[in-house]
Structure formats: C-alpha cells, structure tokens
Amino acid sequence: MENLIISKFMDKHEVAQILYEVSQIFEIQGENPFRVRAYQNAARIIEGLSDDLELLVKSEGLIKLRGIGPNLAAHIKELVLTGRLKEYEQMLRGIPEGLFDMLKIHGLGPKKVGALWRELSIASIGELEYACKENRLIELPGFGEKTQTKILRGLEFLKRFEGRYLYSEAKIMADELLQAMQRHKDVIKAEIAGSIRRCKETVKDIDLLIATKKPKVVSKKFISLPHVDSVTAEGETKTSVILYNGLAVDLRVVSEKEFPYALHHFTGSKEHNVAMRSLAKKQGVKMNEYGLFKGTELLKCKDEVEIYKRLGLAFIPPELREDQGEIEAARKDELPDLITENDIKGIFHVHSTWSDGRDSIEAMASAAKNLGYKYIGISDHSQSAQYAGGLQIEEIKKQHKEIDKINKRNKGLKILKGVESDILPDGSLDYPDSVLELFDFVIISVHSQFNMSEDRMTERIIKAMQNPYTSILGHPTGRLLLARDAYAVNMHKVIDAASDYGVAIEINSHPQRLDLDWRHGKYAKSKGIKVTINPDAHSVEGLTDVKYGVGIARKGWFEKKDVLNCLNVSEVEEYFKKRR
DNA sequence: GCCGTTTTCGGCCCGACTGTTTTCAGTCG
Numbered sequence: 001m002e003n004l005i006i007s008k009f010m011d012k013h014e015v016a017q018i019l020y021e022v023s024q025i026f027e028i029q030g031e032n033p034f035r036v037r038a039y040q041n042a043a044r045i046i047e048g049l050s051d052d053l054e055l056l057v058k059s060e061g062l063i064k065l066r067g068i069g070p071n072l073a074a075h076i077k078e079l080v081l082t083g084r085l086k087e088y089e090q091m092l093r094g095i096p097e098g099l100f101d102m103l104k105i106h107g108l109g110p111k112k113v114g115a116l117w118r119e120l121s122i123a124s125i126g127e128l129e130y131a132c133k134e135n136r137l138i139e140l141p142g143f144g145e146k147t148q149t150k151i152l153r154g155l156e157f158l159k160r161f162e163g164r165y166l167y168s169e170a171k172i173m174a175d176e177l178l179q180a181m182q183r184h185k186d187v188i189k190a191e192i193a194g195s196i197r198r199c200k201e202t203v204k205d206i207d208l209l210i211a212t213k214k215p216k217v218v219s220k221k222f223i224s225l226p227h228v229d230s231v232t233a234e235g236e237t238k239t240s241v242i243l244y245n246g247l248a249v250d251l252r253v254v255s256e257k258e259f260p261y262a263l264h265h266f267t268g269s270k271e272h273n274v275a276m277r278s279l280a281k282k283q284g285v286k287m288n289e290y291g292l293f294k295g296t297e298l299l300k301c302k303d304e305v306e307i308y309k310r311l312g313l314a315f316i317p318p319e320l321r322e323d324q325g326e327i328e329a330a331r332k333d334e335l336p337d338l339i340t341e342n343d344i345k346g347i348f349h350v351h352s353t354w355s356d357g358r359d360s361i362e363a364m365a366s367a368a369k370n371l372g373y374k375y376i377g378i379s380d381h382s383q384s385a386q387y388a389g390g391l392q393i394e395e396i397k398k399q400h401k402e403i404d405k406i407n408k409r410n411k412g413l414k415i416l417k418g419v420e421s422d423i424l425p426d427g428s429l430d431y432p433d434s435v436l437e438l439f440d441f442v443i444i445s446v447h448s449q450f451n452m453s454e455d456r457m458t459e460r461i462i463k464a465m466q467n468p469y470t471s472i473l474g475h476p477t478g479r480l481l482l483a484r485d486a487y488a489v490n491m492h493k494v495i496d497a498a499s500d501y502g503v504a505i506e507i508n509s510h511p512q513r514l515d516l517d518w519r520h521g522k523y524a525k526s527k528g529i530k531v532t533i534n535p536d537a538h539s540v541e542g543l544t545d546v547k548y549g550v551g552i553a554r555k556g557w558f559e560k561k562d563v564l565n566c567l568n569v570s571e572v573e574e575y576f577k578k579r580r
Numbered sequence: 581g582c583c584g585t586t587t588t589c590g591g592c593c594c595g596a597c598t599g600t601t602t603t604c605a606g607t608c609g
Contacts, residue, residue, distance in 0.1 A: 067582070106607090107607070144600055233596085
C-alpha cells in the first residue's frame with residue numbers, strides 16, 4: 001500500500017541539484033566550509049555518475065565512491081528511494097527560493113546574500129534591485145557605494161544574458177581576441193585557456209593567457225581593444241573586461257617561464273586543479289599558477305606534458321580535465337587515445353533542398369568533398385515532418401535517382417541514401433518497412449510530443465531502435481542548449497538498447513545540440529557502442545560544425561575505434577547491412 | 581562531511597583582486 005505513494009525514483013540530476021542547493025543553504029548559514037564542499041563535491045560526483053544511480057543505491061555501492069561517506073550515502077539513498085530528504089525540507093522551511101537566484105549575481109556570494117536577507121529582509125532579485133536603487137545597501141556593514149553599484153551591474157548582466165554562451169559563439173570571439181593580441185610585439189605567447197580550451201558546450205567567460213616581459217603594456221593594449229565595453233577589474237597580473245556582446249573576458253599575464261604552469265592552472269577545471277594540487281601536495285610539492293615547488297626550488301617544466309610527468313602522470317588532454325577519473329587513468333597510463341578531426345572519413349545527417357535544407361544535394365556533396373570527406377549521408381526529413389517539408393513516399397525514388405546520377409559522374413566522394421525518420425509517438429517509424437529498405441541507412445529522431453513521461457519516452461525510443469532498418473539514433477535527448485531542456489529519457493537504458501540492437505548513437509554537432517552529452521561517454525564506451533559525429537547540416541556552412549562534435553566526442557573519452565564515421569565507405573556500408 | 585603511506589583527529593588547494601577596512605573578509609576561478 002505505502003509503495004503506491006512513490007510515483008518514481010529520483011534521477012541523478014534531481015539528486016545532484018538538491019545536494020547543491022543544500023550546500024548553498026549551508027553557505028548562507030555560515031556552515032563549516034568543508035562541509036559545504038563535501039556537499040558540492042557529492043553533487044558533482046552524482047551528476048557525473050556513469051553507473052545507474054538507482055542500481056548503485058540498491059547495491060549499497062554509493063559508500064564506495066570517493067567523497068561519499070556514510071552520511072551523504074544515507075541522504076542520497078533517501079532522496080533516490082523516497083524522492084525527498086527530510087532534513088532538507090526542514091532546512092528549506094524559512095529559506096526563500098529567491099536567495100538561490102541572488103547567488104547567481106556576479107560579485108554576490110553566500111555571505112553577502114545571507115547578510116542582505118538577515119539584515120534587510122531582501123529575499124529576491126526584484127527586492128534587491130529595488131533596495132539598490134533606494135540606496136539602502138550602503139548602511140550595511142561590509143557593503144558600500146561600490147558594492148551597490150557592482151550588484152546593480154551584475155543584475156543587469158544576469159537579466160540581459162543569463163550569463164552563459166554557446167561554445168561556438170565564445171570560441172569565435174576568443175579566437176578574434178587571441179589573434180588581435182598575438183599581433184602585439186610584446187606578446188611572446190598567447191593561448192585561450194578555461195572552459196573553451198576544455199570544449200565545454202556552454203561557457204561563462206573567455207580566459208586568455210599571455211606571456212610577456214611587459215605586463216602593463218599588454219594589459220593596456222587589451223583593454224583598448226575595440227571589442228571591450230567596460231573594465232571590471234585591473235591588477236598586476238589579472239584584468240577583467242566585459243565585451244559589447246556581453247561576454248566577460250579574463251586576461252592573465254605571466255612571464256614566459258611561468259606560462260606552462262599558468263596555462264595548466266587557467267585551463268582548469270577548478271575541480272581538476274584541486275585534485276592535482278592535492279596530489280602534488282602528497283608528493284611534497286606545492287602547485288600554483290607560477291610553478292611546481294619543492295620547498296623554494298622550482299621544478300622546471302617547459303610545457304604541460306612535463307608538469308604531468310613530474311607528478312607521475314601521462315599528459316591529460318584539456319577536454320578530459322573535469323576530475324572524472326582522468327587523473328587516476330593518467331597515473332595508470334590508461335588514458336584514451338582521443339579522436340581528432342582528421343580521423344573523420346565521412347559524415348551522416350545532412351539535409352538538402354529536398355526537405356528543409358538550404359542547399360542542393362550536389363552543393364552539399366561538393367562542399368563535403370572539398371572538406372576532404374570520402375562519403376556523405378544525405379538524410380532529409382520524413383513524411384510526418386511537415387514543418388520541415390518531409391519527403392513524401394513518391395519523392396523518395398526521385399531523390400534516389402538524383403543521387404545515383406551525381407554519384408555516377410562525381411568520383412572521390414560517395415553519396416549515401418539516408419533519411420531522418422521521425423519517431424512517432426508510439427515508437428514506430430515514419431515509413432513502412434518496404435520504404436525503409438530503400439535507404440542505405442536510417443537515422444531516427446524525436447521531433448514531436450516532447451512532454452511524455454520518462455518511462456514512455458524511453459520505451460518509445462527503444463521500440464524505434466528495435467526496428468531492423470534503424471541505423472542511428474539522432475540527437476538522443478532533443479535538448480537545445482540555453483533554449484530548451486532535454487525531454488525526459490533514461491539515457492542509460494537507451495545506451496543499453498543501442499548495445500543490444502547494434503544501433504549507433506549520434507553526437508549531433510550542431511552548436512545548440514551537442515547531443516549525446518559528453519557526460520554519457522564513459523557509460524557508452526563501457527557498453528562498446530558506436531557513436532557517430534554528425535553535422536546535422538542544413539547548409540554548406542553547417543558542414544563545418546563537425547569540429548564541435550569532435551570536441552564533445554573527445555570530452556566523452558571517445559577514440560577513433562568508437563566512432564562510426566572513422567570507418568571507410570565500404571566498412572560503413574557493411575555496418576549498415578549487418579543489422580538487416 | 582570526508583578521509584587516512586603524516587593522521588580515526590585534524591586536516592581539507594591556492595592565489596588575485598576589490599572594497600571596506602585600517603589588516604582583512606568576501607568573491608572568484
């Protein structure tokens with residue numbers, strides 16, 4: 001009877017979110033900072049889990065995770081099994097929701113939010129803005145005129161930009177700044193660090209690192225760049241600005257000798273750095289952005305490779321530096337040999353004017369050939385996708401005739417006949433088998449009815465994967481970064497199904513998708529499935545998005561051997577036929 | 581709250597910059 005009350009188990013994202021909120025409440029309440037960190041750490045561990053959380057709880061495996069002790073294990077178990085955490089609910093009572101929003105404001109941390117709440121009863125962003133404009137913050141101890149102005153600026157920034165940017169946008173801007181600075185005669189070395197170097201799918205700011213003998217001159221040059229709107233911090237080694245498009249940029253200036261250490265430091269992630277410094281410390285070495293030190297002696301390293309080597313580790317590529325097991329793997333020399341752009345031999349998931357693409361099949365094919373690809377898989381939308389001009393059955397044969405014609409005269413690149421079939425709400429595909437068999441390959445994607453329950457959506461997708469003509473599952477979660485959340489789906493079960501039925505899963509390279517999420521990479525690898533890095537291009541320009549997918553694949557620990565489109569055309573054709 | 585090749589208690593990564601302070605707390609990465 002009581003079991004009926006439990007509607008569903010809490011998933012890892014929900015659990016992580018609550019652990020994170022608990023840590024924030026602790027911070028506001030001035031709780032022991034190490035206790036705060038333990039909760040933050042736990043949130044991150046749970047979020048990055050590749051094993052199934054529910055199974056882990058049931059097998060009492062939580063406690064074996066480094067960073068999860070008896071207390072947190074019990075809390076997480078309670079959350080997963082009952083969907084609630086009594087202690088948390090008690091804490092939340094009396095903590096206004098708005099305080100969490102206030103913490104998002106740059107320059108406002110838990111101490112100040114706590115003070116505002118206790119002293120001035122400010123409990124939301126709206127109240128805060130009002131209080132600033134009424135000049136009421138100055139009277140508070142620890143606050144002043146400038147703090148008030150800074151908060152107002154932070155508020156403005158948050159409202160306008162929500163604080164995050166797509167990787168692709170930030171990368172383009174970062175490259176522009178980098179090139180502008182590299183042209184300066186006093187710049188010896190310059191590199192983009194931070195989350196852009198790590199290929200995170202969204203980023204908060206740009207980190208630029210420069211080696212020079214004239215830090216003041218370089219910093220001055222930087223703030224005088226035409227992109228710069230305002231300067232938010234200006235010191236000896238660090239300068240922060242906001243660009244006209246809202247992006248924040250941190251410039252760090254070091255000596256040439258310090259450059260490798262600084263590059264490592266400012267590439268992060270913060271969690272990777274914490275783990276690295278802790279490891280160094282155990283070896284009696286202090287690690288900071290200026291060097292590795294044994295006592296006062298600098299351990300000389302000419303690049304990052306030597307820094308890792310000094311600490312007994314293989315070089316860890318930036319994409320892997322998320323403290324998700326890469327340090328342990330580097331210690332055992334078991335890091336993956338990550339895929340590179342050059343390994344990609346061909347591409348699937350390309351649209352043309354036959355559905356909602358802008359360019360013809362011929363144009364797409366010739367562009368792909370120029371990019372050095374050996375094959376291109378055209379996959380226009382299927383008949384139900386009326387919004388996208390999906391292919392009616394009678395159009396398919398015409399399209400195939402056109403492809404045959406181009407293939408005949410065009411050597412050096414083979415066009416494969418594919419389709420992106422909608423997965424209908426009941427899990428069936430958008431054409432009968434007699435039509436599906438006309439294609440070389442079939443990508444299946446969800447484009448409608450996103451609001452299903454997780455169970456139904458998972459069932460729907462798995463049913464579609466069971467169809468013998470299915471080759472590739474397209475953008476598996478349907479998310480649009482910074483715009484639309486993923487639909488509810490149990491990716492664990494989907495990956496299991498991919499493994500069971502021999503279906504490849506797409507890493508969609510569109511900058512707003514980057515879906516499969518890299519966080520599922522390790523689990524996917526453990527199941528031995530194939531992924532395929534596809535542009536989902538709707539124009540010739542879109543073909544070059546493949547580079548973003550490669551970045552995400554690297555971040556997901558994928559190697560050449562895991563990626564379908566690293567095979568040559570005959571191997572690929574073989575792969576597609578194998579399922580039927 | 582977690583953890584143990586210094587430790588079951590006493591640690592827990594490290595530094596820059598700002599603003600409000602007269603020596604440092606708060607915030608950020």
